[in-house]
Amino acid sequence: MKFELFFSRRLKYRSGNQSTLSPSIVIAVAGVAVSLIVMLLSVSIVVGFKKEITNRIMGFNPHIALVSASDYIDEQPDWLNLTDSVRNLISGIEPKSVASVVQQSGILKTDDDFCGLVFRGIGKDYDTEFLSSNLKEGKLPTDTDGVLISALNADKMRLKVGDRVFLYFFIDNTIKARRLPISGIYDSHFTDYDKSFAYLPLSVAQDVNSLEPGQSNRIEINVGNADIDAKAAQLEQIILAECIRGERSSGMAIENVHKIGALYFNWLDLLNMNVVVVLVLMAIVSLFTLISSLIIIILERVNTIGILKALGSTNKQIKRIFILMAIRLVLIGLAIGNVIALGVLFLQKFTHIIPLDPDSYYLTFVPTDINLWHILAINLVFVALSYVTLILPAQMISKMSPAETIRYE
DSSP, X not given: OHHHHHHHHHSOSSOTTOSSOOHHXXXXXXXXXXXXXXXXXXXXXXXXXXXXXXXXXXXXXXXXXXEEGGGGTTSSOOOEEOOHHXXXXXXXXXOSEEEEEEEEEEEEEOSSOEEEEEEEEEOXXXXXXXXXXXXXXXXXXXXXXXXXXXXXXXXXXXXXXXXXXXXXXXXXXXXXXXXXXXXXXXXXXXXXXXXXXXXXXXXXXXXHTTOOTTEESEEEEEOTXXXXXXXXHHHHHHHHHHHHTTSSOSOEEEXXXXXXXXXXXXXXXXXXXXXXXXXXHXXXXXXXXXXXXXXXXXXXXXXXXXXXXXXXXXXXXXXXXXXXXXXXHHHHHHHHHHHHHHHHHHHHHHHOOSBOOHHHHXXXXXXXXXXXXXXXXXXXXXXXXXXXXXXHHHGGGGGOOHHHHHTOO
């Protein structure tokens, strides 16, 4: 193998007395570089897009929620109590945070306009990291006052921070009203959720429904980076076991974000197929380019092949020489492709220079996710496929006769 490696390094990528690179060499390197750039950008952008959308879905919805079973049937609400026994039950899945939430429909009204919204009463235990990161103006509601609305609804109703608005709730066939100031305006650019949700203090929501402290219709659980579906199933088993033992009634149902946002998650899963199609197509194009280039390289060096055979080199050795020569082109193309692709990805990651229409994509910029393992995997698979693919055109060397190839002009 040392001979083949040495000789492949000594062979020049110029044919005859040309001072410039052979066009086939340039095309081969460019084909590899362009294909790798498209592959890396496709994977990085799609993974980044999925992460950004997933973060928004999970920002509006809890990882897991214990919900009053009466929410699924048309009857008087059966309120939940976040008691010590319920906390002990939830502790079995090692939650990151647990919070009581009162969620109900209502109307936000000004003097000349109104809007139907889903109001979420949140308290001090609620994880407000997502809301804080998307806060555009003002501040989050306090423990007793204020309402947080989206920029979409604020623009629609011509509201600004500090304006006082009426909130109307339909409870027990009666209308209950509260007047609160706009404490803040958020903008997640996730239109479907922005137009639907507003946030107010948990104490106000409890007061409207005549609830005691600790009562709510939802207990929302954040499990961090754990497997949400597995944790939800584990919690369901814990509750079922307590019901069987007679220690708890069956007044609670379990929701998780993958079920609540199933429409969006199914849409995101479809993007995986798009990435696979792009990767396969770009690999095919690049490999065909390499095959064509190797054939041209071999034909341009027919005399060299004849001389090597006349000197006793085997067909296997000569094949290796030209395959190694082609692999060098692949590595050069990969190096160029990696530099350009990573440069574009880092530029976009830190500057957001390429924008998106938030009405269509829910984001204001093209997201990127630079994952070292993805980059290494694509490069290694590309090299392996190239090596295997180049074996086929190298077979033509076996059919070349030393006497005929030495005389070849």
